[in-house]
Amino acid sequence: MLKRRNLESQFNIWSISSFIIIMFVLIPNANILLNIFEPANENWNHIKEYLLQDYIINSTILVLFTGIFSILIGLIPAWLITQYEFPFRNFFKWALILPLAIPPYIGAYTYNGLLNYTGVIQTSLRNYLGINVNPTYFDIMNIKGAIFIYTIFLFPYVFIITRSFLAKQSASLVEASRTLGRSSFETFRYVVLPISRTAIVAGTSLVVLEVLNDYGVVKYFGITTFSTAIFKTWFGMGDLNSAVRLSALLMVFVSGFLLIEKFSRGAKRFSYSTTKIRPLSRIKLSGVKAFLVSTFCSLIFAIGFLIPTLQLLHWSWLSYAKILNIDFFIFSFNSIFVALFASILIIIISIIVANTVRISDSIFSKIYSKVAILGYSIPGAVIAVGILLFFLGLDRLIYSGRLVLTSTILMLIFAYIIRFLAIGYNSVESGFDKVGKSFFEASRTLGVGITKTFFKVDLPMIKPAVISGFLLVLIEVLKELPLTLILRPFNFDTLATKAFEYASDEMIHEAAISSIIIILICGLAIYGIHKLSARKGSKNVN
Amino acid sequence: MLIEIKDLNFKYKNSKVDTLKDFSFTVDKGEIVCLLGESGSGKSTVLRLISGLEEPNAGLIKINGETIVDDNTFVPPEKREIGMVFQDYALFPHMSIAQNILFGVKNKSKEYKEAKLEELLKLVGLEELRNRYPYQISGGQQQRVALARSLAIEPSLILMDEPFSNLDASLQSRIREELKSIIKKTGITSIFVSHDKDDAISIADKIVVLKDGEIVQQGASNDIITNPSSKYVAGLFT
Amino acid sequence: MKKSLFILALAVLVGTVSSTPASAGFFDFLFGKDNGEVNLYTNRHYDTDAELLKQFEEKTGIKVNVLKGGSDELIERINREGESTNADLLITADAGRLHRAKAAGLLQTIDSETVLNNIPANLRDEDNQWTALTVRGRVVVYARNRVNPLEINTYEDLTAAKWNDKILVRSSSNIYNQSLLASLIATEGEEYARAWAEGVLNNMARTPKGNDRAQATAVAAGTGDLAIMNTYYIGKMLNSSNPEEVKVGKQVGVRFLDETHINVSGIGLTKHAKNKDNAIKLIEFLTDAQAQEFFAEANYEYPANPSVEASALLKSWGEFETQDINLTKLGEFNQKAVEIFNEIGWQ
DSSP, rough: HHHHHHHHHHHHHHHHHHHHHHHHHHHHHHHHGGGGGGGOHHHHHHHHIIIIIHHHHHHHHHHHHHHHHHHHHHHHHHHHHHHHTTHHHHHHHHTGGGGGOOOOOHHHHHHHHHTTTSSSSHHHHHHHHOOOOOOOGGGSSSSHHHHHHHHHHTTTOOOOOOOOHHHHOOHHHHHHHTTOOOOOHHHHHIIHHHHHHHHHHHHHHEEEEEEEOOHHHHHHTTTHHHHHHHIIIIIIIHHHHHHHHHHHHHHHHHHHHHHHHHHHGGGGGOOOOOOOOOOOOOOOOHHHHHHHHHHHHHHOOOOOIIHHHHHHHHHHHHHHHHSSSSHHHHHHHHHHHHHHHHHHHHHHHHHHHHHHHHHHOOHHHHHHHHHHHHHGOOOHHHHHHHHHHHHHHHHHHOOTOOOOOOOSSHHHHHHHHHHHHHHHHHHHHHHHHHHHHHHHHHHTTTTHHHHHIIIIIIIHHHEEEHHHHHHHHHHHHHHOHHHHHHHTTTTTOOHHHHHHHHTTTTTHHHHHHHHHHHHHHHHHHHHHHHHHHHHHGGGOOO | OOOOEEHHHHHOOOOSSSSSSEEEEEEEEEEEEEEOOTTTTHHHHHHHHTTTTOOSSSEEEEEETEEESSSSOOOOOGOOOEEEEETOOOOOSSSSSSHHHHHTTSOOOHHHHHHHHHHHHHHHHHHGTTOOOGGGGGGGHHHHHHHHHHHHTTSSSSEEEEETTSHHHHHHHHHHHHHHHHHHHHHEEEEESSHHHHHHHHHHHEEEETTTTTTEEEEEEHHHSSSSSSSSHHHHTT | OHHHHEEEEEHHHHHHHHHOOTTTTTHTTTSSSOEEEEEEEESSSOOOHHHHHHHHHHHHHOEEEEEOOOOOOOOHHHHHHHGGOOSSEEESSHHHHHHHHHHOOOOOOOOOOHHHHSSSSGGGGHHHHHHHHEEEEEEEEETTOOOOOOGOOOGGGGGGGGTTTTTEETTTTSSHHHHHHHHHHHHOOOHHHHHHHHHHHHSSSOOSSOOHHHHHHHHHSSSSEEEEEEHHHHHHHHEEEEEHHHHHHHHHHEEEEETTTEEEEEEEEEEEEEEHHHHHHHHHHHHHHHHHHHHHHHTTTEETTTTSSSOOOHHHHHOOOOSOTHHHHHHHHHHHHHHHHHHOOOO
C-alpha cells in the first residue's frame, strides 16, 4: 500500500501538468461549441433555405473525389514500391512525399498561373506554334480544378501510411497469395487492398480533414464550401452564431464519414498486425514494365512537385529584385522562429500528456488522449474564434480597458498548439507504443522515479518519434494560413501570409519567393523524417 | 525422384555472408523431409527458394524433371503450384475460413469448389468452422486451415516453415500426430523446416541437417540419430 | 549535458530574435506598449504603404503598428475587441466596408480641419467618420482591335443587344460589383438598377469567374469584347513582371463612361481609439499632397486630394466625370444590391 501511494505522489507532477494543458485546450473549444445550444437566429434560416444545400453539395463532391483519387495515386505507388524493384525506386520512396511540402493554396495559384492565358503553356503555343487554343480548356478555377489540386498535394498522406503498413505487415500474406497461384493484380485486388483498409482510411481521413479545413484554394477558385461559408457568415455577416452552427454541422459531417466507414466494415472488423515484421522480397522489373512503373511514379512526382517548383523558381527569378529586401528576411526569420518555437512547445506538451496517459489507466487519461487530438478536426476558423474570445475574457479578468494578452504572439502560438497538438501527440504516442511499458517498469523496480526514468530511459528510446513529430509539426505550422491570418499580432507577417497576400492581390510572381522558401524548408524536413524512419526501421524493411 | 536441387547459392541483399553455399539434395515422391538446424542456418531460405519467393544467385531446381530455376529460367511462385504453409500461417484476416481455403482455386465450377471445400474441411476436421474468421479460432485450428488452403491447389509438394513454433508446448505432440496423419492420408510429398529434434524424429522419413548454409549430414531419421557425423549434429539430438 | 544544450539553443534562439533590430516588435507583442504610437488595422498590403508609414515614423517619431487582414475579418475583430480594442485606425479597400464599420458603431468623427481641406466632401463620410485616400474608377476595358470605344458611353450601353455574348465581369460576391450596383440604385432607383443588372447578365460572354485581371485576359483571348473592371488592374498589368501580361495590357483600352462609378480605399478612426491624436496626425499625413502622390501612384490609383495630379499613365487614359453621389450611399445600398444579384441569378 505504501508503495502505491508513493507512486501516485510522484506521478502528480505529470498528471497535474497534463490536467492544466488539457483544460487550456478544452476551454476555448467548449466555449464555442456551447453556442450551438442557443436558439437559431434569422440569418441561419436564410442560410438554411438558400445556401446550405450548395455548401453540402460542394463539400461532398470535393471530399468524395479527392478521397477516391488520393487513394488511387497514394496506394498504387505505395504498392509498387513495396512489391517491385525498378529504376529510381529508392528515390521515389521519399520523393513521392514531397508534394506535402507545397501548401495547396500555393499549388493552386501556381497551376493557375501556369495554365491560364498568360501562362507558359498557352503562351508558348501562341507565340512559337501560332496555336490559339480555347482558354476554357485550361481553366482550372473550378471544382474539378480544386479536386485536382487537393489530390496532387495531399495524396502523400495516403502514400506514407499505406506504404509503411505494407512494408512491415504484408509480406507473408502476399507471399501466401502468390504460392496459391494468384497473379500480382489478383493479389493486389483480393489481399493487399482489403488488408490495407485501416491504413487507407487513416490516410484518407487526414486528406479529408485537410480538404474540409482548407480555406485558401476554395477562396481563390471561388467555390463555396463549409469552410468559406464559415468565414463568410462570421466575418461578412458578423454572425458568429451561424458560423458555429455551420462548424458543428461540418463536424457532424466528418464524424458521419468515419462512422459509415466503421459500420461498413461490420463483422470483418479486425486490425491485422503480425508481430513478425519481415520485409517482402521484391520482384525485379525490367524492360517495358520497369519503364512503365518508373514513368508512372515520375509523372506523379512531376505534377505534384517538380513542375510547380520549377514554375515558382522561374517566377522568383523574375521578381526577386522587387522582393528581396531587409523586410523579407525579417519576416522569413520571424516565421521560421515562431514555427520552431511553437513546434518545440507542442512536442514538449505532447510528451507530457502522452507519458501521463501511458502511465495512468484512469478514465481521465483516455479523455486526455481524445482531447489532445480534438483540435485537428475542428475548422481553423472556429478555433480562431474560440481563442480570440478566450483571450479577450482573460484580458478582462486581468486588467480592464486594455488588451495585454490578446493580439500577442502568445495568442497565435497558443492557437497553433491547439490546432496541431494532434500531430505531435500521435507521433509521440506511437513512439511510446513501440517501446512498450516493460523498460519503464524495469527502471521503476530498480528504484528510479518516474521523472528520472523518463529522462534516462524513455526519452532516449522515443527520440526518433519525437524528432519526426517535431518536423511534422514544423511543416504544418509553416504552411498554416487561416489561423495566422486571423490571429496574428501587429507588424507580423509569415511566409505563408505573405505568399497568400501577394497571390490574392493577383501578384503571383511576387508570391513565388515566399512560397519557394516554405517548400524548401518543408522539403528538407520531409527528407529528415525519411532519413529518420529509414534508420530506425530494420534495413530490410525499406 | 521428385525434386532435384543442385549447387544452390544464395545471399540476401543486405547481408555480407552467403546464406546458402552449393546446396544440393533430392527428395523422392511421397517422402516427408525435415530440414533441421539452428536459427540462421539457412533452412527457411531453402523453402523460399523452392517456392519461388527468392531467386538464387546460382544453381538449379527441378520438380518432376521440369526445370523451374536455373541460369536462364525462373518460374514465378504463382506458376509453380507448390503449397506453402507459413510460420505465422498467413491466413487472410478479411476472409472466412472457407474463403481462405478456396483462395487458390481458380477457374473451377461452383460444384467443384463446394466439393473441394467439403473434402478439405473433413480432412482437417474443421467442418463446423467454415464461416468463422481466422481471429476467431485457435492457433492449432489456424494451422490446419493453412494446410488445407495449400492443399486446395492440388500441389505436387507441400512446404512447411516451422509448423509448430507458434503453438503451445502442451499441444505440440498432439498436433504433430494430427499433422502427420493428414499428410500420410494425402500421401503428398512434403518438406518442413524445424529447429526441434522431436518434430524431425516423429514426422520425417528423412532428415537434412544444416549449418551456416551447408549440409552437414543427411539420411534416414534413424541413421542420423544413431550415427551423428559431428558434435553439432549430436548436439541437436540431445 | 543534452538538457543544457537544449537550453543553450533556446537562449540563442530568443537572443537572436530579440536582438534583430528590425524585429524589435517580437517582444513588444508580449507586453503592451504605451508611448508615441498608433495602431493601424489595414486591408491594403502593398509594400509601398509600408514605405510611406516609415516616412511618417521618421517625420513624427510616432511608431506605426500594422495589422493586416481581410476587411471583414478586421472589422469583426474590432467589434469583438470592443472597448479595449488595440485598433486606432482602419483602412479598407472600398467605401462599402467602411460604411459597414460605421453602421456597427465602430468609428468616430475625425476632428480635423486639415482633412476636411485635403479631401472633397463627396469622398468623405457624411459624418466624417472616414475619408477616402485613393480613388479608382470601375470602367469598361475593350479589345482595341475589335471595338470602337466611341460606341460605349454609359453603363446603360452595356445592356444593348449589340453586346450580346460579349461582356466579361467577375462574380457578384465581389464588393466592387456590389458597390457599382449600389451606386446605380442610389442615382437611378432600384427598378432601373435591376433592369440594368439583368441586361448585363443577358449579355455575358460566360458565367462570372476569376478576378478583374482575368476579365482583361479573357478580352485579349477573345472570349468577349468588353470587361467591367477597376482601372488600377490595367496599370498593374502594364507593369507586370510577366511579359505576357504586359502584352494583354497593351491589347486592351480603358474607356471611361459618363458618370463613371468610383470607389475608394479609405481610412476610418475607431470609436475606442487609444491614440486618437496620433491617429489623426497619420490621417492628415496620408491625405496631405506629398503623401497622396506617392500613395496613389503605388497602386495606379487616383489621389483623393484634388490638388495632386494623377500619374502620367493614368492621365494618358484621359479625363473623366464621376457619379454625383456621396460614397456613403454605396454602403447604404449594399444589402439591396446583393439581394438584386441573388434574385436575378448573377452568380
